[in-house]
Amino acid sequence: MIDEIRQVLAEHGRMPVDVDSLSDDADLYQAGLTSHASVNVMLALEDAFDIEFPDEMLRKSTFESVAAIQDALIELGASAPVQG
Amino acid sequence: MSHSALAETGRQIAEQVAAAHADEVDANARFPKESIEALRAEKMMGALIPSELGGLGASLDDVGEAITELGRHCASSAMVFAMHQIQVACLVRHGRSPFLRSFLRRVADEQLLLASATTEIGIGGNTRMSSCAVEPVADGFRLRKQAPVISYGQYADAVLVTARKSPDSASNDQVLVVCPSPDLVLSETSGWDTMGFRGTCSLGFLLEATGPMSHILDDPYADISARTMLPVSHIVWTSLWLGIAQGAETKARSYIQAEARKKAGTMPPGALRLAELHSMLQQLAESVRGLRRHYVEVADDEDETTSIGFAVQMNTLKVSASTLVVDIVGRAMLICGISGYRHDSQYSLARALRDAYGAALMVNNDRINNNNAQLLLVQRGH
Numbered sequence: 001m002i003d004e005i006r007q008v009l010a011e012h013g014r015m016p017v018d019v020d021s022l023s024d025d026a027d028l029y030q031a032g033l034t035s036h037a038s039v040n041v042m043l044a045l046e047d048a049f050d051i052e053f054p055d056e057m058l059r060k061s062t063f064e065s066v067a068a069i070q071d072a073l074i075e076l077g078a079s080a081p082v083q084g
Numbered sequence: 085m086s087h088s089a090l091a092e093t094g095r096q097i098a099e100q101v102a103a104a105h106a107d108e109v110d111a112n113a114r115f116p117k118e119s120i121e122a123l124r125a126e127k128m129m130g131a132l133i134p135s136e137l138g139g140l141g142a143s144l145d146d147v148g149e150a151i152t153e154l155g156r157h158c159a160s161s162a163m164v165f166a167m168h169q170i171q172v173a174c175l176v177r178h179g180r181s182p183f184l185r186s187f188l189r190r191v192a193d194e195q196l197l198l199a200s201a202t203t204e205i206g207i208g209g210n211t212r213m214s215s216c217a218v219e220p221v222a223d224g225f226r227l228r229k230q231a232p233v234i235s236y237g238q239y240a241d242a243v244l245v246t247a248r249k250s251p252d253s254a255s256n257d258q259v260l261v262v263c264p265s266p267d268l269v270l271s272e273t274s275g276w277d278t279m280g281f282r283g284t285c286s287l288g289f290l291l292e293a294t295g296p297m298s299h300i301l302d303d304p305y306a307d308i309s310a311r312t313m314l315p316v317s318h319i320v321w322t323s324l325w326l327g328i329a330q331g332a333e334t335k336a337r338s339y340i341q342a343e344a345r346k347k348a349g350t351m352p353p354g355a356l357r358l359a360e361l362h363s364m365l366q367q368l369a370e371s372v373r374g375l376r377r378h379y380v381e382v383a384d385d386e387d388e389t390t391s392i393g394f395a396v397q398m399n400t401l402k403v404s405a406s407t408l409v410v411d412i413v414g415r416a417m418l419i420c421g422i423s424g425y426r427h428d429s430q431y432s433l434a435r436a437l438r439d440a441y442g443a444a445l446m447v448n449n450d451r452i453n454n455n456n457a458q459l460l461l462v463q464r465g466h
Binding site: 015016017029030031032033034035036039042043046052053054055056058059060061 | 212213249253254255256257304306307310387390391392393455458459461462463464465
């Protein structure tokens with residue numbers, strides 16, 4: 001799951017650094033993830049994992065690191081990304 | 085509606101001081117020093133500062149009411165006061181270090197005036213990005229920022245400045261830095277000759293400051309912006325626009341009442357328009373006060389104030405109130421007719437209309453609507 005999250009961040013996060021250079025716990029906002037780009041990341045995660053983030057998860061802390069995103073996805077029951 | 089003591093003080097200063105100088109402040113685009121001195125004399129600069137730090141310990145609800153009162157008579161005085169309160173609110177919630185606590189005490193004791201430098205030349209109006217950075221030097225930091233506007237910068241005792249956290253930080257990895265006047269140099273780069281809000285003296289400056297690292301607020305600017313600066317800005321601004329709208333409605337109402345007295349028994353032609361205008365004013369007042377109360381309730385709930393739903397609510401308040409105020413003042417002008425259009429009439433609405441048009445531009449409504457359009461792609465529920 002971590003790999004898919006990193007792929008979404010690489011494609012939609014528009015960060016000035018290489019996502020692979022960041023640890024799972026690194027603060028993505030400090031690494032340059034803007035609130036604008038984070039919305040695109042949310043949309044791409046919803047598409048890739050076929051989930052919908054509920055209101056209570058739509059806050060900054062949910063997307064602050066690769067590990068935080070994984071926790072959220074697991075809580076939502078996501079498993080492998082949907083192919084195609 | 086019960087009026088708080090703070091709002092009552094605001095009303096008295098507005099009527100007795102701000103109103104007397106408003107036209108001259110506007111005509112000469114000069115700082116409303118009489119209003120600010122009167123507010124200082126009542127310790128109003130420390131209104132939001134907790135009483136244990138020497139402030140008045142007032143709520144944002146009360147401060148908002150005082151801003152509305154000022155806005156009825158002098159929008160420039162109200163804006164200077166409002167922008168100062170935004171900076172104070174950021175310091176109260178996000179300045180926890182001993183230096184920042186003692187600085188807040190100084191603001192209350194000495195009635196210091198705080199200004200803000202969040203925009204930067206070359207960034208295009210996005211306050212969540214900086215090009216300048218806090219540069220570490222031997223005994224602290226050095227900061228140099230090309231600010232397209234710093235409202236009343238030359239009259240402020242300190243400026244709160246956004247900058248990247250370090251020269252290596254990403255453009256949105258920002259901090260907020262307190263730069264008090266002794267170690268702050270502002271070199272004027274552009275003037276302020278505008279349609280409205282002329283007394284805010286929002287000149288452009290090259291800002292150069294030095295200081296110890298303790299002058300940097302404890303929380304990242306991303307959090308300060310989402311939890312405090314953005315919602316408080318929208319709340320104090322909309323409180324001010326409500327004041328402009330109320331001032332215009334009051335003039336339109338006195339005009340219609342004077343007409344009615346001249347021909348008792350005949351409904352003045354503009355009376356129906358006044359009824360329409362009044363319903364719009366009520367709509368504006370209810371949304372400003374409702375969201376202000378909501379923020380006061382949730383302000384300490386970090387999960388709520390960093391949620392998408394909250395950001396959408398605050399953005400929507402700003403856009404709808406800034407649109408309504410222009411509409412309301414325009415309708416008041418139609419009611420007062422040529423008397424509202426004149427400068428030399430007690431019903432003149434010229435200054436109010438010019439000020440009202442600024443509302444949609446200070447953080448452009450298109451930028452905010454674009455932001456909301458994106459947030460609504462993922463928002464659920466209410």
